[in-house]
Every structure is written in C-alpha cells, then in structure tokens.
Amino acid sequence: MLSRYLRTALEKDLGKKILLVTGPRQCGKTTLSRMLNPDYQYLSYDLSEHRSVLTEKSWDREKQVIIFDELHKMDSWKAWLKGIVDVEGMPPALVVTGSARLSAFRKVGDSLAGRHFEFRLHPFDLKEILGESDLAAGDSFQRLLAVGGFAEPFLDGTKAFHNRWKRSHIDLILKEDLITLTAVRDIQSIETLIELLRSRVGSPVSANSLARDLAKSPNTIKHWLALLEDLYVIFKIVPWHKNVARALLKEPKYYFYDNGLVEGNEGVKLENLVACALLKDIHHKLDTRGEEFSLHYVRNKEGKEIDFVIVRDARPAVLIEVKWSDSEFSKSLRDFFKTPDNSTSTIKRLQVVGTLKNARSWPNGDRVEPAVDFLSQLDVSSLSDIG
Numbered sequence: 001m002l003s004r005y006l007r008t009a010l011e012k013d014l015g016k017k018i019l020l021v022t023g024p025r026q027c028g029k030t031t032l033s034r035m036l037n038p039d040y041q042y043l044s045y046d047l048s049e050h051r052s053v054l055t056e057k058s059w060d061r062e063k064q065v066i067i068f069d070e071l072h073k074m075d076s077w078k079a080w081l082k083g084i085v086d087v088e089g090m091p092p093a094l095v096v097t098g099s100a101r102l103s104a105f106r107k108v109g110d111s112l113a114g115r116h117f118e119f120r121l122h123p124f125d126l127k128e129i130l131g132e133s134d135l136a137a138g139d140s141f142q143r144l145l146a147v148g149g150f151a152e153p154f155l156d157g158t159k160a161f162h163n164r165w166k167r168s169h170i171d172l173i174l175k176e177d178l179i180t181l182t183a184v185r186d187i188q189s190i191e192t193l194i195e196l197l198r199s200r201v202g203s204p205v206s207a208n209s210l211a212r213d214l215a216k217s218p219n220t221i222k223h224w225l226a227l228l229e230d231l232y233v234i235f236k237i238v239p240w241h242k243n244v245a246r247a248l249l250k251e252p253k254y255y256f257y258d259n260g261l262v263e264g265n266e267g268v269k270l271e272n273l274v275a276c277a278l279l280k281d282i283h284h285k286l287d288t289r290g291e292e293f294s295l296h297y298v299r300n301k302e303g304k305e306i307d308f309v310i311v312r313d314a315r316p317a318v319l320i321e322v323k324w325s326d327s328e329f330s331k332s333l334r335d336f337f338k339t340p341d342n343s344t345s346t347i348k349r350l351q352v353v354g355t356l357k358n359a360r361s362w363p364n365g366d367r368v369e370p371a372v373d374f375l376s377q378l379d380v381s382s383l384s385d386i387g
Contacts, residue, residue: 002132002151004032006119009288011036013117014065015093018085022098023121024232024257025172026150029097032121033067036095040065045073046176057084065093072098073180085115099177101230119287122280123149123257125273126375141372145269148259149276162260169258170194170233177231189214190224197234197254198263202271202307204251204299225254232257235279240296240309240316253297255279267324270354270371271307274322278308281380293380304332310384316347317384324354327368334366348383350374 010019014036021029034040041063043050053059054074059066071077081096096116129140129149146162147153150169153162174187184190196213197205207225211218228234236252255275256262262272278295285291293312298319299305308320316337321330333349349366356370 002124002129003035004028004121005128005131005284006121006288007032007035010095010119014095015090016117018081018116019093019095020098020116020118021095021121022101022118022232024123024150025099025177026152026169027121027123027232027257028151029099029121030067030069033065033069033095033097037065037093039063040067042067042069044069046070061088061092063092065095068094068096070098071096072100082115099173099232101232117287120283122276122283124151124154125149125277125280125378126372127277127281127378129154130376137372137376141375144259144273145266146260148257148261150258150260153260159260166258166260173231173233178227182227184224184227189216190228193221193224194228194233194261198256198261201255201262201264202253202268205254206251235275237275237295237297237308240298240311250299265324266354267322270324270352271322274320274352274371274375275308277375277378278310278320278380281378282310285381291381293384298336300336304335306333306336310380312384318348318350318380321351322371323351327351327353327356327360329360329362329366329368348385350383 006021010021010032013019021033023029030042034042041060043053043059043066045051045054046069054068068081071081074080081094085094124144126137126141126144129135130137143154143157146159147157148162150165153165156162170191174190178184178187178190192214193210196210207218207221210221214221225234225236229236234254234256236254238252239250241250255272257276259269259273259276262269275295282293282295285293293310296309296311297305297307298309298316306319307322309316310318310320319333319336321333323330330351333351337347351368352371352374353368354371356368359370359373360368
C-alpha cells in the first residue's frame, strides 16, 4: 500500500481542526484517512447501517479518530457537524471525506467557518509514484499517459482494464453523486457531454457550440459543466488577463482528472497529464502552506497561444508549452510578455517534450525539458522562484 503525499500534512493537523478531504471518487481518500491512525471508526453515509449510527450520534467516542465518509449527502450536514464540535469538541479527531468540491455545498451556509482545514486529494502523478514506490520512471510515465493515475487502472496498466473500470466509475458519479447533488435527471445527455469533452481536451470550449451539439441551451450546458467540475470529473483553465472581466469572457479549456479518458494523440494526452500535475501541486501548496498560485493559459490577438501560465501574486511567473516530439524552442513562447524594448522579460519559459532524452537550455534562461524529468521533479514554488 503506497503512502500518499498529503499524509504528513493531515497527521500534523489531525485533532486541531475538522479535516475535510475531498477529491475524485476512488482516488484514495478513505484509504488515506485510515492511514492516519490505526485506532479509528469509519462511518459512511452511503451505508444504511452506518446512517443509523450517524443519526443517533452513537459512534465509539473512545476511538482516537472518527471518519465520516460522504457526509455531504446528509441534509444540513455542516450545521450537524458544527453542533458536534461546538458541544463535544475534540477528541476524537474528525476526518470528513467526500467526492465533491466543498464549494458545491455552500448553499447550506458557512457554519464550519474557522473549524476546518480543507485538503484536495488528487490521483497519483509521476512525482508521487516515484517517491513512494520502486517503479521505473519510463514505464510509470507511459502508464499515466494511457490509463491515468487512479490506483486500480494504474496498477493493472492495461487499457482493457481501464475501459471496464471507467464504465462503473462514471456510472457511480452520474447515477449516485450527481442525483444526490442536484435535481438533474438527464443523465444520458451529460454522458454525451463527457464524450464530447474527451475529444476537445486542450482546446478552448464554447458552451454555445456544445449547446448546438446537444440541442440544449447554453445556460444548461454551463450548469452541467459546473456540476462535472464539482464532482471532480473535469477541471477548467481560464485564460489569463490583467483585466479579470475580459478574461472571464474568453473560452476556458477543460481537462480530465482521469488521463485515461482523454481521446487524441500523445501530445494531447501529455498536455492533460501536465495540467493534472500542475493543478495537483498548486492545490497542495495552497492546502498545506497557504501559498497562492493559479493556473491559466494565454492567447493573444493574433491567435497565438501558450498552453499554461503559472500566476503568482496576480502576475505571470512561468510559461509552459507542451509538445510531444518538437524539441525546437517555440517562437510563440519567446514572443509572449516581452519588455517594452522588445527583449525577453524575466518570466520563465519552459517547453516540456514527451520524447526528449536530454534537456536543453540557453543563457537567457529558456529551457526545453524531457516530460519525465519535469513531471518527476515538479514543484511550482521552485519553478517560480518562491521559496
């Protein structure tokens, strides 16, 4: 059993605050929670025999840790949890896990304000795999490209297994989680939406275009996209612009937490894999250290585009272009964010290449790096020179 990258941070905060651990279904939240202390009691709102224990509040208070799983499916769960902490305090330490974003439940109020720390658990990436196992870097990289970082399909390593696994995985999300979260019942159309998105990874996505394809209104499509974000199926990256309002008017890009869902060539799959790794490290820095980063892409008036820009303190810090086999440094990468005298600015520029064996760099700091090296050593703080 592999340890997880959030374990140390969770152990440090255990018992100080309620720990809310969210993330995609089957990414290891329950397994991680059980690693924190062997003296625990696990209660899932999905199980009828556990729901009666939750309703009666009759768990074993001599246990050091109580794990509440899928508690967000309980009506007014935040107020219920707040009441327990306010009346009984801690210990036992409380860990709450769930397969939907905390922001999806703000409708019940902010009754947990000041009483919790939130952690977002992501599937395995190359850095975590190499740090916690003796698996080879090259083989692990190829597995992540093909079947993604969810434990079961990754450990099996075959596309055939992933194809069977993803069917039940999506069914759980759409036919259980989605119905719990919202009144939406048009599951078939949302399944079709997912299929459309699988072939549009890395490209700006128009809600109007999707609406025409599905014969739905653009507002309905936007609502469904937000639900898929809340349920950790997809995440969006919006274009960066100094003027926030102008940025919001431009089309976002959508990526999948499960790299195995991506349709396209190796370059598209690599771009999705890099997006997942960047977002994972950004969430890790925010959830464990409070460091503020954000992930965007950039596009200019001429239509030239850079895949990713890491933003720190409202300023672009690192530009990243992803290629499968082109090791020649991208001219577009050099052209973005030049200084008034037309020289290259101090923003870091990095090209990540899937098939490259050895890195290349230039005196001005521009760098072309093998994807395996980049993904195995990724640290957005170091990358943007913030210690």
